[in-house]
Amino acid sequence: MFEIIRKNQRVMQLVLLVLILPSFVLIGVSGYSSYVSGDSDIVKVGDSAITSQEFDRARRMQLDEMQRTNPSGFDLAQADSVESRRLLLESLVDQRVQIEVATAARFNVSDIALRDNIATMPEFQENGTFSPALYSQVLASAGINTRDFEQSQRGQLALQRVLGPVAASTSMLPSVMNKLEIALTEERGVRTRNFLARDFEATVQISDADLQAWYDANKQSLELPEQVKVEYLLLNEAAASTNLATPTEDQLKQYYEQNKARYVQPGRVNISHILVTLPAGASDSEREAAQAKARELAEKAQANKAGFADLARDNSQDEGSAREGGELGWISKGSWPSVLESAVFALAKGDVSGVIEGPNGFHIFKSNEVQPEQGESFEQARSKVQDEVRKQLASERFADMASKLTNLVYDNEDNLEAAANALGLNVQQAEGITRQGLIPASQVDGELAAAKSPEAAVLDDSRVRQALFNPETLASRKNAGVIEVSPDTLIALRVVDVKAAHVPSLDKVRTIAQENLRREKTVAMAVQAGEEYLKQLSEGATPEGFSAQFAVSRAEFPEMDEALLNKVLANPVDKLPAYVGDRQPQGYTVVQILSHEPGKAGNPGLEMLTAQLNQAMARTETQAVLQAMRVEEKVQFLPEAEKELTASGDSE
Incomplete structure (x- = not known):
């Protein structure tokens, strides 16, 4: 099931549209207006409204989806920031506007x-052709029925009729593209000389x-964000x-x-055979005839072992192996029916068996080569076995401890000592953890800097920071829960102290201040x-x-930033050589302009640019039409909207 989902991520995104934002699924476009109701409206759109409950549901589902697609964690502060919420609300408004327009215009598909659209999705195709079986299988794996999926697709296609024609009809005029290509391909032949900051460090x-003066002037840039001191229990393989x-x-x-197969390769034999088949439901006479023929062939094979291959080619009724002189290859113990296996493993190299009856008829076997059991005895493998058994026992113990840890942490929500004592773990402490990451150890008072802890990577995990900075966790100082950082690493935490955002003293940031001031001075000297x-x-x-001469244009400008390039291309070329210069991150660059080459239209290398500009213009035109639709639908952001955007960033 999971393999199907992994291979069909685009379809899963469409399915998630149904599951995550159900208010966007048009079960018949015209029925949408009555679908949403709520007591607290935050945005008015035509005759409907987006409610606080609807926005909150979309926000939570968005965060859940981010967690699902980022199993190693993500930055909650950024993902649920005011700006991120604003973008989400704007997208809800845009979607609602399109729904209102589609409803009023009675757009349908x-x-x-609908069938043609679904049939073109590569996720439902086998060898380029739509597969009904694969279609049903993929949707079933996602836990959604075909009716709901098709209704959601019908709704999406209906919405595409609102703005789709705008994008489809937008393109750049050829005359405009020609002028752009001429401007982009205009070249200057230049040489550069760099004055680098590093060359002035010694002075x-x-x-x-x-x-002190630099510190006083730049305190704001040195401010440390709100940070916490924590107690934690770490449960991993070592513990x-x-x-x-x-x-x-x-x-x-x-x-x-x-697990003997991991240490010992079982014995095997390379064999050939001659088969005389026995049809299903054969009569006694047919059976006797087949057996007699097999005995005759066995006698010939035993009399002339070197001619076994030729005998098999001429007489074996196993057509596949007969062409190869009866060769079957290597057979390992435990892979064949016991009656056949006993017979072939009793043969020495070069021996030919008598007639052996098997499921398909009568066999005559020849042993081409014999390889006895190989590998390590118990005593030889003892150290490996001991290590693996210890790992297995540790794994079982880890699973048991993990279950107990979770229960103990939640049953004793005010402390970690109960869990530590019951499981034999040590309560550890760390400080200098912020919403954004770990503060450098040099800027943390004491010896508990999380940045220099052996568990720094665990403490810096975004899921850990998310749990610690949950508003309820910060306020209550209760256990923040048990976080699974990886399948073999769990951490339980609680906040024991919170330090407000502050500017460290100069002594704490002396090294950083010196580096910044030195960089500023050397850059100033280079400039x-x-x-x-x-x-x-x-x-x-x-x-x-x-330097050696090279060419620059608006399309290609190696070793040159945009500001300096603009100076080079804007400089008159009636009198060359000419010189321009500009400040760079590493110092200052002087450019000698030696030659000028006018631009040309019809450059094959800019074909992609045409497509990109068409897409950009389509987006611009679409946004313009959407804004006009907003005006037409009398979109009104109510005061409650700003409250939703700036509300506490928890995601409980």
Whole structure:
């Protein structure tokens, strides 16, 4: 089931539209207006409204979907920020506007159009053709029936009729594209000289007064966000293995025997055969005739073992192996019916058997090669077996401890000591954990910096931070629950202290301040040197230290940022060489302009640009029409909308 879902992610997204945002599923477009009701309206759209309950449901489902698609976690503060909520509400409004327009215009989709659309989805196709069986299987795996899916698709297709024609009819004029291509392909032949900040590091001097002044001027950039100090219990493989009982000799031997195939390769034999088939329901006379023929062939094979292959080609009724001289290849113990297996494994290399009756008739076997059982005895594999048994016992103990941990943490919500004492775990502490991540250890008072803890990666997991900064957890100081960071790692936490956002003292951020101030000073020195050199060039100085010549255009500009490129392309070319310069992140760059090449239209390399610009224009036109529809539908954001956007960011 899960493999089907993995291979059909696009369909699953469509299915999720049904499951996550049911208010968008048009069970007949015209019936939508009466579908939603609520006491607290936050946005008026025509004769309907988006309610706080509807928005809250969509927000929660969106967060659930983000959690599902990001099993390693995501940043809740960002995912449920005011801006993210605003985007979600805007999308709800846009969807509702389209629904109102589709309802008023009585847009609908025929059964034929619906079938054609579904048939084109690659997720439902086998070898390029729609497969009804695959269609049913994929939807069944997602837990949704075909009727609901088809109704949701009908609704989506109806909505596409609202704005779809706008996008489909939008394109760039050829004359405009020609002018764009000419502008994009216009070239300048240039050389550059860089004045890099790193070249001035040796000359920079930073006094205490300079450092204090920089700190006073840049305090806001150094502010540390709200952070928490936590207690936690970590349950992982190491914890589950602590004080684990040594496996007994009987346990080791039992494990070895149960998993012997991992240590020992069973004996095998390479064989050929001659088959005389016995038809189903054969009479006694037919049976006797087949057996007599088999005896005759067995006698010939035993008399001339070297000619077995030729005998098999001429007489074996197993057509597949007969062409290969009767060869069947390697047969391992335990893979054949016991009556046949006993016979072939009793043969020495080169021996030919008598007549052996099997399920399909009478066989004559020849042993081409024999390979005895190979591998490690119990004593030879003892250390491996012991390690694997310990891992198995630790795994079983981990599962038991995980279940108990969850119960104990929730039964004793005010502390972790009860769970720690019952399970033999240690209550540990860490601080310097923020909503966004871990604060550098150098900026955390004491020795409990989470950033330098062996469990730093676990404590920095977004799901852990999400649980710690849940408003209820912060306020109550109760256990934040048990978080599964990975299949073999669980962590239980509680907040024991909260430190408000603050600016650390200069001593705490001296290294950071020094690095920033040094960078600013070296960049300033590089800029000054570059500007002075540019001035010298304008006064007639001989150009020195420039790179080899290369071409730049608006389409291709290696080693040059946009601001500097604009200066190069805007500079007059009536008198060359010319010089321009601009500040860069690493210092300052002076450009010598040596040549000019006009742009040309019809450049094959810009074909993709046409498609991109058409898409961009289609989006712009679509948004413009949508905004006009909003006006027509008298969209009104009520005061309650802002309250929903700025409400506490919990997702309980």
